[in-house]
Amino acid sequence: MGVQRREGATLAEGELTGHSHRLQEANAVQLWVQGNHLFLEVKESSATLVHEEHQAIELPQGLYRVWRQREYRPDAYVEVMD
Template identity: 55%
Template sequence: MQPIRQGDVILLPVEQINGQQLPHLTLAEGEVTGHSHRISDGVAQLYEKNGILYLQVLSETATLTHEEHQRIELPQGSWMVRIQREYEPQGWRYVAD
């Protein structure tokens, strides 16, 4: 599987997921618009371990939704959720969506 990107959220395929299951399917909250990257259709579980989110897509596909981006159909599998960062003279910062 190849990495998948929606705006500032990047999903990287991983072999295995460990961590604490979270009670929601929101991968990232928008800091500027208030919109969120979230799973809107399909069966999935979100986990957190050491400050890193992991997504397990259990159904054949799950839909990643955000109001400002095209919906993406994620295939079944395990994913590490990363937020894109950019460099400024003051240091690294997360990209705000």
């Protein structure tokens, strides 16, 4: 399965709040999709991940795999809704 370029700088949209996890410097990053996997490439020396309800996170240059946080429930693992 090939890797495809994805436009934008939003990692995840908030299903409940409408807030999103996104990169502040959209021109410094590139998103890639391979199957169900999302990857973030920080092309500049750093980029800032922002969200209205969390503290900003400074990401150094590099390639990152992005995944949704999950919670354990006795019957299954469930993705955390934001």
